[in-house]
Amino acid sequence: MYRTHTCGELRADHVGEEVTLAGWVQKIRDFGAMSFVDLRDRYGITQLVTNENTSAKVTETLQQLGREFVIQATGTVRERSSKNKNIATGEIEIELSGLKILSPSAVPPFTIQDDTDGGDDLRMKYRYLDLRRNAVRKNLELRAQVAHSVRNFLTENGFIETETPVLIKSTPEGARDFVVPSRMNPGEFYALPQSPQIFKQLLMVAGFDKYFQIVKCFRDEDLRADRQPEFTQIDCEMSFVEQEDVLNTFEKLAKYTFKNVLDVDLDDFPRMPYSTAMEKYGSDKPDIRFEMLLHDITTTVQNKGFSIFDSAEYVGAIAAKGCAEYSRKQIDELTNWVKRPQIGAKGLVYVKYNEDGSFKSSVDKFYSADDLKGWAEQLNANPGDLILVLSGDKAHTVTALGELRLEMGNRLELRKKGTFKPLWVIDFPLLEWNEESKRFFAMHHPFTSPNPEDIVLLDSDPGKVRANAYDLVINGVEIGGGSVRIFNSELQAKMFDILGFTPEQAMAQFGFLMNAFKYGAPPHAGIAFGFDRLVSMFAGLDSIRDVIAFPKNNAGRDVMNDSPAPIANEQLDELFLQLKKLD
């Protein structure tokens, strides 16, 4: 045994005990005749002390110590003469009788402390050092807690945790696949799963009834703060259920986990149709921590001689509480913000509803005070509020206004961390028209079942068909999503047809699933949660990198081990691969 206790364990009632600790040197405070060493492990920090009574052997070893040396320290627990209330072990210290260097350390490139002096790049390069810091380690401990809680709940509720293969077949729909060449099958490739979708459906055919898995998924797409090329899903599927059953089950899971991990009680999750989310929030993942709803004022504002509004398909507005005082500079700033290419609005119209009840707007030339009062009434705006108006084609303007709403929410500090407002977004469209390739794509995936009421529209107006699909959204973040699946091979074949697959292509890609459906497929439905996003939300962080032990950077590189990297020609030969020159 290297240690009798951890560095976070000893208290006043251990005084007098002979103990041995092991850990990293956090800090040495040398006073000549006496010295203090802060010894750290993941449980805490304990102070070691030497004085004139300490053996020469110990003091000589102590002279050699530096930050981050790994040492083993033996001594007697003693009450401190001056206590430190800031740390849990602050009542005691260890008077050293033995000291051994287990492993020396080079001077670390940044300090291992809560307020580190290391920048992001450096900390990523030395991630194993960054992980020694409380802040980062706590995120991973939280991650483990959430995983444990999810496993508990699902196992208690009869779900079977089942692993599915990682080397699978590439499918053309959806994200780009990571591919893996097969040495034993020259010229052929596996793909890494974007999700275990088909396998979990096959498990339903197999009668597994309730399945889950906390599983790595892989998508070869460009990254963001909340996207990694490999990420973790809580993947679930159930048989003999309808949408309502799935929503209820996983609402319980979410409530259980929030209660268990954060001691937060969540209210029942509201349900919101996709169409409402788009019209009222300008987003399919609305942040309902604050109101500031979008209002369609197209008919109100048209035919008053303002050609920009008159020619627009849609004119929408939000009312920002208490912002009528905004200066010219602040309004200009907002105007520039919405005109950035990322938002893409042409301009911004404002109406100040002043405290005295008067109006000042950028369109006073076209609209009377009565007109503007009408707008304010429609938006339920009060004196002191600032009305912001965007116009243009409906699809773009609604989302731009939704972005503006979030920006104003940020400025007014309405998006408080630690407040959690979940909701289910339901009734997604089944299909999405793609202009480029002139065909429909599945909005969720090709196995999503249409809403039975809309099946008649499949031939006449496929774009109008709603899906039995649902997303769990919390604080404007898409945390999970799923659908009721098609379990009838005829309907599945029809879906492939609408998606532009020939029966031969469908058979080649998904034949094993369609075949499986011939042998008694139960009605089934499922859902998958973005585990990294869920944990980062629990931690109050915006980036999922902080809850992943060894994440990749913006370009999908691991800067610690410098991967991806070229491979030797021998390896390429073995795989029958030849590299193409870059242009």
Added chain:
RNA sequence: GGUGGCGUAGUUCAGUUGGUUAGAAUGCCGGCCUGUCACGCCGGAGGUCGCGAGUUCGAGUCUCGUCGUCACCGCCA
């Protein structure tokens, strides 16, 4: 594929209109110090201003390119 921010000592940063020898804090090294816990005091070392080109009498500073990194748009069923 695109837009923008950042890149100066080991680290975090400052650096004025383009002008003498590029600074601070912290870390590191040496010395002193018996109650510190952000210990204190004295001294020291440490720089390809990311890289390349251009403008200029003169570039850390301006321009272009490039590399790295971050955020976002496209993309991500």
